[in-house]
Amino acid sequence: MNFKGRDVISIKDFSKPEINYILNYSKKMVAYAKGERYTDLLKGKVMSSLFFEPSTRTRLSFGCAMNRLSGRAIGFSDPSKTSQKKGESLADTIRMADSYSDLIVIRHPQEGAARLAAEFAEVPVINAGDGAGRHPTQCLLDLFTILTEKKKIERNKVILLGDLKYGRTVHSLAYALSLYGVELTFVSPKSLQMPKEVIDECRDLGVKPVSTSNLEKAIKDADVLYVTRIQRERFPDAEEYNRVVGTYTIDNKLLQNAKQDLIVMHPLPRVTEINPEVDKSPHALYFKEAFNGVPVRMALLSLTIGGTL
Amino acid sequence: MKELKIQPIENGTVIDHIAAGNAIKVLHILDIPKGHSSIVSVAINVKGHLGKKDIVKIENRELDPREVNKIALISPKATINIIRDFEVADKFKVKLPKEIIGIVRCSNPTCISNANEPVKSRFKVISQDPSKIQCYYCEREPDDIVERII
Numbered sequence: 001m002n003f004k005g006r007d008v009i010s011i012k013d014f015s016k017p018e019i020n021y022i023l024n025y026s027k028k029m030v031a032y033a034k035g036e037r038y039t040d041l042l043k044g045k046v047m048s049s050l051f052f053e054p055s056t057r058t059r060l061s062f063g064c065a066m067n068r069l070s071g072r073a074i075g076f077s078d079p080s081k082t083s084q085k086k087g088e089s090l091a092d093t094i095r096m097a098d099s100y101s102d103l104i105v106i107r108h109p110q111e112g113a114a115r116l117a118a119e120f121a122e123v124p125v126i127n128a129g130d131g132a133g134r135h136p137t138q139c140l141l142d143l144f145t146i147l148t149e150k151k152k153i154e155r156n157k158v159i160l161l162g163d164l165k166y167g168r169t170v171h172s173l174a175y176a177l178s179l180y181g182v183e184l185t186f187v188s189p190k191s192l193q194m195p196k197e198v199i200d201e202c203r204d205l206g207v208k209p210v211s212t213s214n215l216e217k218a219i220k221d222a223d224v225l226y227v228t229r230i231q232r233e234r235f236p237d238a239e240e241y242n243r244v245v246g247t248y249t250i251d252n253k254l255l256q257n258a259k260q261d262l263i264v265m266h267p268l269p270r271v272t273e274i275n276p277e278v279d280k281s282p283h284a285l286y287f288k289e290a291f292n293g294v295p296v297r298m299a300l301l302s303l304t305i306g307g308t309l
Numbered sequence: 310m311k312e313l314k315i316q317p318i319e320n321g322t323v324i325d326h327i328a329a330g331n332a333i334k335v336l337h338i339l340d341i342p343k344g345h346s347s348i349v350s351v352a353i354n355v356k357g358h359l360g361k362k363d364i365v366k367i368e369n370r371e372l373d374p375r376e377v378n379k380i381a382l383i384s385p386k387a388t389i390n391i392i393r394d395f396e397v398a399d400k401f402k403v404k405l406p407k408e409i410i411g412i413v414r415c416s417n418p419t420c421i422s423n424a425n426e427p428v429k430s431r432f433k434v435i436s437q438d439p440s441k442i443q444c445y446y447c448e449r450e451p452d453d454i455v456e457r458i459i
Contacts, residue, residue: 108421130421130447133448
């Protein structure tokens with residue numbers, strides 16, 4: 001499979017065999033991601049890292065991934081210090097980054113921004129999150145985490161919990177998990193239920209997701225619990241946010257009812273939805289999940305810029 | 310003798326079976342009369358076999374079917390008649406193209422296509438009848454297409 005020059009905008013741009021290829025290639029990157037092995041695969045290559053919205057893990061892990069491959073990163077994480085402040089269009093910013101680098105990573109508050117960037121760039125564009133829209137690299141690292149922990153993605157029972165309306169990771173993940181025919185359960189407050197179009201997509205792929213607000217019951221036979229933060233910044237008004245924040249909290253008491261090998265995942269940052277006492281339990285996988293962003297992003301950088309291990 | 314409200318045309322295009330009340334929007338989508346010097350007649354709420362409809366007649370100009378197909382967005386049952394010497398020389402139903410560019414505004418206020426960027430709105434057609442389209446940029450599917458026409 002050849003991914004050279006390919007944009008990574010939406011998980012839907014990739015077939016299941018392509019996703020499998022990326023996930024398997026990511027496994028090869030783990031030792032390099034940990035610094036146990038060295039490679040100069042992308043030596044002399046430059047990545048533009050354009051973050052128009054705050055980010056910790058995604059930005060750092062992309063930077064780390066490029067460094068582990070011996071490439072370099074340029075860019076910004078505070079758009080107020082760029083010409084965007086002077087009213088420059090995104091298209092023009094992309095044209096500049098395109099001429100300065102071999103690949104562009106972009107996070108932007110508006111949906112579709114990465115797709116637009118790909119139109120104006122000759123070099124590959126990787127979407128690092130566009131508003132409430134897509135976040136394909138998070139989706140891939142989530143799949144990678146399930147694959148490496150459970151040895152397979154198929155036939156797992158997965159709960160997606162929390163903000164299923166505004167959460168960008170859960171929309172892509174619900175679609176991608178449906179490609180593998182997993183059993184999906186959506187648990188959320190009523191006002192934050194999974195949008196109909198996402199449920200329809202799952203059904204089109206042969207999966208019949210169950211929606212409920214009863215986490216205690218759903219958790220009993222689950223293999224994966226994927227928790228999301230109720231995102232204050234996505235809410236149109238504070239009153240609605242205050243009504244639903246804190247509806248679900250994962251703690252050790254709740255997890256007593258779960259299977260022993262249940263894994264708890266979270267795209268992070270978390271606020272109150274996972275009690276810190278869970279961090280030490282064998283269920284907690286979210287920090288390892290965050291690390292997995294490095295090998296998966298290394299795989300994507302390497303495949304799209306060109307040059308494989 | 311019954312007097313015709315709109316006279317037959319000798320040569321040109323007749324767009325028939327437009328959903329009642331949508332003729333003006335059809336003209337807007339086709340960018341008529343801008344760029345056209347032809348005489349254009351419009352009939353709104355004409356009684357037909359299947360209820361009320363609108364009709365548009367454009368004289369001395371045969372519209373390109375690919376261009377006219379865009380009106381399927383608001384009138385999927387419309388028909389196009391190419392008239393030569395008062396006779397119907399060709400007749401076909403409108404069919405949505407694969408993509409709709411620059412005609413419908415995305416319903417998502419935070420879609421990048423609604424920002425001040427040098428791009429036109431762009432939608433993939435995912436269903437012909439009923440018309441269902443999906444924004445190329447943000448993947449949102451607007452329910453109220455007619456209200457979103459630019």
